[in-house]
Amino acid sequence: MKHAVWLTLVISGVVINIAAELVFYFSGVYIAMFYRIVLVTSITVISAIFVGAILLIGKLEEEKPLSGHVSDTLGADRKKN
Numbered sequence: 001m002k003h004a005v006w007l008t009l010v011i012s013g014v015v016i017n018i019a020a021e022l023v024f025y026f027s028g029v030y031i032a033m034f035y036r037i038v039l040v041t042s043i044t045v046i047s048a049i050f051v052g053a054i055l056l057i058g059k060l061e062e063e064k065p066l067s068g069h070v071s072d073t074l075g076a077d078r079k080k081n
Contacts (some may be wrong), residue, residue: 003054009040
């Protein structure tokens with residue numbers, strides 16, 4: 001997960017700064033560094049949430065169900081010791 005988040009941070013930093021420079025070059029509107037940092041941070045946090053969710057779903061698919069039925073192990077018909 002760390003690699004995906006770091007990769008997203010670097011890629012979003014480069015893309016946001018290139019996009020801001022292109023906006024300034026073609027339209028003359030300067031995008032302040034504060035807004036650039038907010039965009040990079042928000043993209044990184046959102047990607048961390050999605051990567052974490054994907055990892056949790058992957059772990060959920062690896063789980064194996066317990067053998068037997070719940071009524072066999074927890075119900076009134078459980079063996080008495």
